[in-house]
Amino acid sequence: MTKHSSNFKYRCIDCGREYDGSETMYLCPDCSKLNTDNQPPKGILKTIYNYSEIKNQIKGFTDLESNCFLDLLPIKKLDSLPVLKVGNTPLYKFDELDSKQLSFDLYFKDDSQNPTYSFKDRASAVVSAYAKEKGFETIVAASTGNAGSSLAGLCAAQGQKAIIMVPETAPIAKLTQIIMYGATIVPVKGTYDDAFDLSLKATKEFGWYNRNTAYNPFTIEGKKTVSLEIFSQLNQQVPDRVFVPVGDGVIISGVYKGFEDLLELGIIDKMPTIVMVQSEGSDNIVRNMDHDKFEAKASSTIADSISVDIPRNFYMAKQYIKTFNGEYITVSDNEILQASKTLSKNTGIFAEPAAATAFAGLLAYMSKNKIDDKSRNVVLLTGSGLKDLKSVNKLLDIPKSVNPDSDSLKKFFEKKE
Template identity: 40%
Template structure:
């Protein structure tokens, strides 16, 4: 990979060659992939993208950590729609709002981007088995992408994971373990098993290539806006890998000259589990927190990628906002009703953050904002039904129908 200089530890600065199965630094720090942007600029630009007919995340392969001759073997991931939401923009009091619906990916979440990268790197490294821990979406996305590529998977999830995600895992043929404990305990069990059996490690904060897959959501946003950078990008945050990837994707596009500035990132966490935002807001080191939110995908009390996440917020002059579960439920219904996008609780948390900032008068009016929906609402039907209630029941009787609807 001659377009990559090295992988660099975000803590101590030690560098490593970009091997396909590299994990973390000797000091325990997360690695960042450092690109040769000056070289990449000579062969990657707007004209190249305009001629490219690949409708997937791999259209940005010059900015991805794969070998030149690698042919990705996975599902068709990426190029999710970017919808302008005029009604919501008016309600929020901003110039323009766009919704990036990543719930349309093959297994219905943004995590497909990371899993597609993991599967590709595992094949490059010669592995036949890949494993991870997850609150649900990373697991189901890995199982689906690995099934397409013919790899065996071992998956570890907390037993609280929603049934929709469990069903996906089982259908994709994963070797699934539901752990009776927190996400932290789930992660530790997966780490012990991976270390013992030598499987390829898909855990996002261990494997530096996973956020490189996630960053393609930001590449797409820039291209879909004709390389006119928005003022803000709102992201729901759990373990920190997604927000780190979003910042890296924006940074990539800035460094190769395709956008003229890096948008400010709005980091949104659930009030009941917000260790990253708390650290930034208080100007202190992050501390573990309880996982007290129904938004399971971001219920991460011990984030595994806090350093990159905190750097992303600070380096973009970002904003932190925490929202309650009730505010997330409100956003889930509001987004579906006013934009036609049905997101799972964690998937709409970014939008919940925008709604809260608007109520507090903290959103500048003359701005363009992109809110990323990271997962589809069908992932967690039970939560959705609790939010909107049961349907009105009626017999085959027009008069009864009219009475119940007040017609």
């Protein structure tokens, strides 16, 4: 199926001004004029569809789903998406943790099963498809790793050119992916913020399409597909809680946006409680939730993907959390490491520290609150543990080698016990 004209408009989350969807836009031209260094950007655009028209055209959620949610995407045809399988990741239910029966339903949405092993593929797929339809041949992104490796991979699948600007400190596995996928990697002296600013300059100067998180409104549109899938996988039921690991605040906004689209269409009538989980060492959204003026604190955490000084989608995340009574919690690096281990040994899913942060959030939440019996709780696992092996080094205790005979093996196990 092909849609003939643009089926959406942009709405600025700060001034409310609306812009025609036929233009390629990033930030609201009015509000972004006031943006300054060391402050999150104002003027983030939300993509708004013609919900009443969609409502008239569909009989229900199943109709939306049978067309892979094209009605709720800013692209004209599904063929523009990469051939790689993005999204439709498993939702696993576990009844026990450490051999203890849980009184509530615990689900893991395993987004490490995306082609480049992270949630970021959802955003890259939609951005890449849009670029294809609009005739952009080159896409640039600033990234701490996952968004860059994701864009590189999906552009490789689509025959597009990817330019990835990374801070000097990105983990080696993610850099390796970027290079193996054939993208041009530009290490930038300084931080993620420096790489971000340079990519904006390049976008203006060279006419490349920009995939920077939140700056490109379609990153949120790609990410929202996770909520549509969760709703479907729960047999069209809204979960009670979704635990989301948060750095820039784009994934969490995507999670909200997916459910918000369903609210707009009258398919659901309540928003789940979204629980924002940040690392104590990188808590710039949690700490600023009730401040009038945003104050950045230098971040430092083992969860590199959520180590963010200036959250790029601070205002949208805050708006969603306030509007829909979201909750938030922080966890220490040690809790993240322990959660990572608990997750792997209980489920067989090895998540990167940023992803394990969501699970650490659930464990911390459980210790502070009674989670209602039978409530449905989803933990978003956003990336694979193989992407950042260095962070879990501390947990590794590789035994000395044994002689290849049965006696040595027996001794080995005796010692262990």
